[in-house]
Amino acid sequence: MKGKTFGGSQDYVASEELLSAVNIAMTLQKPLLLKGEPGTGKTMLARSIASSLHAPLYIWNIKSTTKAQDGLYVYDVVQRLYDSQFGGEGVDDIEKYVHLGQVGEAFESEERAVLLIDEIDKADLEFPNDLLWELDQMEFTIPQTGRTVKAKHRPVILITSNAEKELPDAFLRRCIFHYIEFPDEALMRRIIGVHYPDLEQNLLDQAIAAFYWVRGLPGLQKKPSTSELIDWIRALTFSGIPQEEILRQIPFAGVLLKKNEDLESLEKSKARRRF
Amino acid sequence: MFTDFFYYLRSQGLAVSLQEWLTLCEALDKGLAGASFTRFYGLCRAVLIKSEADYDKFDSAFIRYFRAIAEASEEIPPELMEWLNKPAVTPGNYDEEIARLNSLLTPEQIEEMLAQRLKEQKEEHNGGSYWVGTGGMSTFGNAGNSPTGIRVGGQSIHHRAFRVAGERRFRDFTGDTVLDTRQFQVALRRLRQYSAKTDVPKTELNPDATVDATCENGGTLKLVYERPRINTVKVLMLMDSGGSMDYYSGLCTALFQAVRKSNHFKDLKIYYFHNCVYSHLYTEPTCNPAKWVTTESVLNTLGRDYKVIFVGDAEMAPYELWGGQYAKRKSGLDWLLTIRDHFSHVVWLNPGTGDSYWGVCQTYDAIRHEFDMYTLTVKNLEKALKKLVSAR
Numbered sequence: 246m247k248g249k250t251f252g253g254s255q256d257y258v259a260s261e262e263l264l265s266a267v268n269i270a271m272t273l274q275k276p277l278l279l280k281g282e283p284g285t286g287k288t289m290l291a292r293s294i295a296s297s298l299h300a301p302l303y304i305w306n307i308k309s310t311t312k313a314q315d316g317l318y319v320y321d322v323v324q325r326l327y328d329s330q331f332g333g334e335g336v337d338d339i340e341k342y343v344h345l346g347q348v349g350e351a352f353e354s355e356e357r358a359v360l361l362i363d364e365i366d367k368a369d370l371e372f373p374n375d376l377l378w379e380l381d382q383m384e385f386t387i388p389q390t391g392r393t394v395k396a397k398h399r400p401v402i403l404i405t406s407n408a409e410k411e412l413p414d415a416f417l418r419r420c421i422f423h424y425i426e427f428p429d430e431a432l433m434r435r436i437i438g439v440h441y442p443d444l445e446q447n448l449l450d451q452a453i454a455a456f457y458w459v460r461g462l463p464g465l466q467k468k469p470s471t472s473e474l475i476d477w478i479r480a481l482t483f484s485g486i487p488q489e490e491i492l493r494q495i496p497f498a499g500v501l502l503k504k505n506e507d508l509e510s511l512e513k514s515k516a517r518r519r520f
Numbered sequence: 521m522f523t524d525f526f527y528y529l530r531s532q533g534l535a536v537s538l539q540e541w542l543t544l545c546e547a548l549d550k551g552l553a554g555a556s557f558t559r560f561y562g563l564c565r566a567v568l569i570k571s572e573a574d575y576d577k578f579d580s581a582f583i584r585y586f587r588a589i590a591e592a593s594e595e596i597p598p599e600l601m602e603w604l605n606k607p608a609v610t611p612g613n614y615d616e617e618i619a620r621l622n623s624l625l626t627p628e629q630i631e632e633m634l635a636q637r638l639k640e641q642k643e644e645h646n647g648g649s650y651w652v653g654t655g656g657m658s659t660f661g662n663a664g665n666s667p668t669g670i671r672v673g674g675q676s677i678h679h680r681a682f683r684v685a686g687e688r689r690f691r692d693f694t695g696d697t698v699l700d701t702r703q704f705q706v707a708l709r710r711l712r713q714y715s716a717k718t719d720v721p722k723t724e725l726n727p728d729a730t731v732d733a734t735c736e737n738g739g740t741l742k743l744v745y746e747r748p749r750i751n752t753v754k755v756l757m758l759m760d761s762g763g764s765m766d767y768y769s770g771l772c773t774a775l776f777q778a779v780r781k782s783n784h785f786k787d788l789k790i791y792y793f794h795n796c797v798y799s800h801l802y803t804e805p806t807c808n809p810a811k812w813v814t815t816e817s818v819l820n821t822l823g824r825d826y827k828v829i830f831v832g833d834a835e836m837a838p839y840e841l842w843g844g845q846y847a848k849r850k851s852g853l854d855w856l857l858t859i860r861d862h863f864s865h866v867v868w869l870n871p872g873t874g875d876s877y878w879g880v881c882q883t884y885d886a887i888r889h890e891f892d893m894y895t896l897t898v899k900n901l902e903k904a905l906k907k908l909v910s911a912r
Contacts, residue, residue: 265559266566269552273543273567280572322727326734326741417570418539424572 257286257293258435266423267294273421276362276380276402278412281425284470287405291361294401301354303400304361305347307368313375316348316362317385318394339390348376349394352383357398366406373416381419428471430457440475444482451491452478458492459501462514469501476500525585529568532581536568543567573898704778707898710905711827712751712784724748753909754787755779756822756863760832761792761805768871771896772831775869779829789826791818795836796852797859815855819862827908828859830868831896834887841883857890867904868893 251267259267267290270277279287288304295302305316321342329336345353351360365373379385383396404420406412428436430453437449456474459465469477477500486496495501495515502508522545529536544567547553553560561582569578722745729744736742757779765772779788791801791813800812836852843851860866868891870884887893892907894900 262562265562269547269563269566272550272552273547275543278570323725323743330739330741412570414535414537414570418537420570421566422570423566424575 251294251297257289258432258439259286259290259293260426260428260432263290263423263425266421270421271401274399276404276420278404278406278417278420278422279425280406280422282427282468282470283407284472285425285427286471287425288361288363291359291403294403295359298357298359298401300357300359300401301351302359302361303347303351303354304363306363307365307372309367309369311368311372313368313372313379314346316346316376317379318346318349318387319344320387320389340392343387343390343392345394348379349385351400352385352394352396354400355397358400360400360402362402362404364407365404366412371413374413377415377419427460433471433474436471437475437478441478441482444478445488448478448481448488448491451488452481455492455495456501459495459498459511462510465502465507465510466504467502467507473501528585529578529581532577534569534574534577534581540568704775704901705782707901707905708778708782709784710902711753711755711782711908713753713909722747750786751784752786753784754823754826755785755789756818756826756828757788757790758797758801758828758830758832758859759790759792759805760830761794761802761807765833765871768833771871775831775896787826789818789822793832795832796840797855798852799850799855815859819859822863824862824864826863828863828866829904829908830866830891832868832870833872834868834870834884834893835872835881836883838882841886853886853890856887860891865908866891867907869896869901869904870894871896 251271252264267277279290281287291302291304294300320339321344325336325339325342328334335341348360348362351358380402383399384393386393433453433456434449437444437453452474456469456477460468477497480497480500481491484496486494490496495511498508498511502511526536526541544564547563547567553563564582565575565578569575724746726744726746729746730742733742733744734740757776759772759776776790779790782788791803792805792807793801794807797815799815800809801815801818802808803811803813841852843849843853868887870893873895892904894904
């Protein structure tokens, strides 16, 4: 197998399936498309891969107004016009007004980089199609200067999606896909262990039991995710609430649940259960 | 053998493309699956399947295609499994000759041999080249040195291909299952038609027009802005709030919330009716006559361009639809048709399937005959919404 493989890192715990998907994508040099519930660590994964490969990380956050070209380069026409009007220096030098975007930067990087295209589904429906050539060939040309930016080392590309829009088939065909499931209890314990190495066993047991019970409530509009559990455990450790009360009372439920309706249904369920 | 699997997946409705198949072959060439069936399963899924909605379909196709191995592994007695899970590695028993012979075996032969061995084997064997065991040269067992073979046990039970596939954990994501709010919202985003012919402020710079204007201005910069393109879709939702709908209340609440939360519509109107639409529409789901408006006035105020979504089970007593003893007045069906013909795009979403325990309802058939009716699932909602924005 070429290059290094990724086996998780100290501060990031991943399932076997996810690790093998990352390694498949790295070996085949194809973008890895990640989907999953919010809070399953899609964005964190890129940081962790970058740090374990000692590679620079470029993050391209996609918004609804993002155009594919923005990630490659931006030609600041307006600035150049202004400069030409007021006799700024170096107006002839178009290169000065061409700024590389995150994809361009990752291509130009002297060592193999990690490129994260975050929440690609936020953008316009056609957005992924506009990147097909660039991600396949790992190069693009800036027509204004005639310069071709070609990847010196094929970057490791991670793409995350929250499934707000369906991605075009042509784009999907070029990706390796992995759906990050919500961590099961065993994996969750390892994740918590990374964040709180010295947590008392009893507190952990109680918190995890309560957390999965809350997640299992029917009709929740927004289920609590890993990051909320981590915040909640912090709140619990600082509060000094007796540990045996955690499961019964579920204190600071507002940390876990963010919607009024959800908090109400939690109260109702608490009243109904028998412990 | 593998090309068969490709066609099998396609015949099962999984849109695996040739490109993806070649990628898989490349991955196998590079040894990404190793000798592990679990990793082979994971590799196939990561490369070939691009949506969690298809995971379930893939799992069941995978199981069916590799059933022989699955059945063999089901016959493995638990004590054998347990012992296989704790491999005792025997170093230095690699035998090139056996490795060469083993690599010549076809998977079918290996399966057959495994089944046969399972019948014969009565005790533990580690480091050998015939029995099922750990660290050996036989084609079965785990942590072994044979170039081909079936992995029996080993690792966590969850990471074995057939256990993983067999659990079918992704059943919930299948496109045919009924939706939750978020899935509704995602689907509703399809309901978009962009237009720049709106009355919002001009905030977007138009570079081409700016260049032209600047040139005409004798070279002094002149910026030209234009209106951003925004969604012009207007929606009228008519929900059945009648008794027979109670059964679907959870589903309809989810849809209702999703529609309310979808703030990308230019306008959204929601009215309620009880079983069928008559001269009045209610503004509250309780169908309180104190809060009603006449259907006529709704039709008069809303233009033809509103997209109409009916939500109802279309099940009612026949006289409610056809009038019966009240035949003098305009019948329910006539009202429905009036609404249908007033607007250019109308769909009917039905949370039920029409077949209650007393058989398919008469009114269901009649309404389905007149409207584009869709049973409320992910796929169908998408179809219905596509219909709403399509040209007629």
